[in-house]
Amino acid sequence: MELLIALGDIYDATRLIPVTSVHISGASYKTIGDAGLKFLSEICKGCHTKAKSTVNPIGMDRERYEEMKVTEEFVSKQKEIIDHYKSLGVLDSWTCTPYLIGNRPGLGEDIAWAESSAVVFANSVLGARTNREGGPSALASSITGLTPDYGLHREDNRKGNALFELDFELEEKDFASLGSFAGEICGTRTPYFRNLSASEDNLKTLSAALASSGSVSMFHVEGLTPEWKLGYEEDCEKVTVERKDLEEIANSWNTNDSPNLIAFGCPHCSTAELKRIADMLRDGWKGPELWVCTSREACRKAPDSVQEIDKQGKVLCDTCVIVSSVEDFSETVATNSGKASTYLPSLCKQKTMFDDMETLIRRFQ
Amino acid sequence: MILKGRGLSKGTGEANLIVSSEPVSFLGGVDAKSGRIIDERSDVFGESIAGKVFAFPSGKGSTVGSYVLYGLVINDCAPVAILNERSEVVVTVGVIISGIPLVDCLDLSLLRTGDMVEVNGDEGSVNVEGVEEVHVVTSFLENEGKILLLKRSELVGTYQGMWAGISGYLEKGDEAVERAVIEIEEEVGISSPRLLKEGKPVSSRDENTLWVVHPFLFHVDSPKVKLDWEHKEHKWIPQSQIPEFETVPRLIKAFEAVVQGLRHEDGER
DSSP, X not given: OHHHHHHHHHTTOOOEEEOSEEEEOOOOHHHHHHHHHHHHHHHSTTOOOSSEEEEOOBSSOTTTGGGGTOOHHHHHHHHHHHHHHHHHTOOSOOOSOGGGTTOOOOTTOBOEXXXXXXXXXXXXXXXXXXXXOOHHXXXXXXXHSEEEOOGGGSGGGGSEEEEEEEOSOOOTTHHHHHHHHHHHHHTTSOEEEESOOOOHHHHHHHHHHHHHHSOOOOOEETTTSTTGGXXXXXXXXXXXXXXXXXXXXXXXXXXXXXXXXXXXXXXXXXXXXXXXXXXXXXXXXXXXXXXXXXXXXXXXXXXXXXXXXXXXXXXXESBOGGGXXXXXXOSEEEESOHHHHHHHHHHHOOEEEEOOHHHHHHHXX | OEEEOEEEEOXXXXXXXXXXXXXXXXXXXXXXXXXXXXXXXXXTTTOBOTTSEEEOSOBOSOTTHHHHHHHHHXXXXXXXXXXXXXXXXXXXXXXXXXXXXXXXXXXXXXXXXTOEEEEETTTTEEEETTOEEEEEEEEEEEETTEEEEEEEOTTSSSSTTOEEOEEEEOOTTOOHHHHHHHHHHHHHOOOSOEEEEEOOOEEEEETTEEEEEEEEEEEOXXXXXXXXXXXXXXXXXXXXXXXXXXXXXXXXXXXXXHHSSEEOSSOOO
């Protein structure tokens, strides 16, 4: 509570408001370490969630961790973290896409979410209202059911304030590069995209990339996202996106072309994506180790796809490549994710190869 | 010199400064076990922030960054304090739970890596040791829509040969506008100029000096000027041409500040 009040004071909130949904980040032993574990053990003791709460991916698949080559110590510390969160009464989630597993707030709902990609998705695609919470402040909102009323909880602050115009049709992989390009320019601002058509999976990709190169919390797509009619500030920066801008970014993510691992599912795959991967893999697989990361819930909903992918690679639940210990056995990861391409070099000491899902599968098939 | 910002996280600390000009994601950007910057794209890649005061414009990226800050403290390799231009929630949450002082709303261009600084998170102030604050007035004269620029002579102590407004040191006890009028009379031989506008002071750092420029805009009735030893050339130019001249640092900023500044309706000074 003290943390929430301190935040409210800093950002000039006059009150705390109830939240209907919380999503907490900071669950992988790899990213939060012993310090995070200590923090959780102190905070979670005797507390219980007061709002529907989901939690981010952990450092391993809870059932298949032996296949992920993690150490015994890692497994035991990771299990401690899970137990602390479970003692709070969070949903059995461990995914960065809570909106695909039933934690899907609606238009205008006040929520408190961490996980930068999910924050952007919730504000932009669902029209729910959250600031970009840090892991600990989302945890505090879960325990209290409250969040300070400032920033994106207020409609006045939800207008676009950087206009991005496109004059060419985007291909699938361009959504990651576009997110990275716009995120870097925007910093904390809200981009407003004009002339963009996209599926929900495309917007998931865009959200993740926007949040990893900058600290964007929300975007609008003209004619598509629920609050686009809020428009953009007339005197804001206007950017015409050119194909070469996106190509430059994609090139910077291609630092090696012989991957030890191909990883999809950053953010976690939807059932539609699982099905696409499964359909392509029916033509066989000769490539390197393949990881498809998703939520356990999506797995349950798409058993046929999972079975098919498992013949050639691994469907891993509860975890993802960037919060796993991939550096213990790999030097280069191929991925279709802008977010993973951004974090893999620093967080996992990997070189990266970047392209869309179909190109990567067909190339190594 | 003392910079005033906003104290977001309480506490005090004193250490050498390390300045990055880029936003920081603590997750993937800083190693929680050593305090080293591990993001290869960072301009301070490879440096350690342990035991230093770390200045960067703002946080970015992963929301797990708060835990990395907490980890730095637990692992005894945390920065002594953090300075930001504008705070961002992930960093703010991280410093609050870890007890690291943080001051934001600062102009980081006034700070240099290696400066010894004393941060007070309770008061929101940053004391930079060994940097002297020097106040000067700079006046722009306007006649028939044109602005007067002067080329500094070889006899002046600073910025020889560069284009400038009419400037002079502000002594203790001086009223800035009065000093401006005196300098105008001395340097270009014009008396009783009419004050149009006064801008907010503009600061710039040059080695161990912090220049604080108090900008003014005056109207004069005649374009005739009589230069003293401080200048060797003058030009009346449209304001849009200022960027084309090789000027003293931040002359344009001073001009912009005065354009946005308070208008003096009475005109009598």
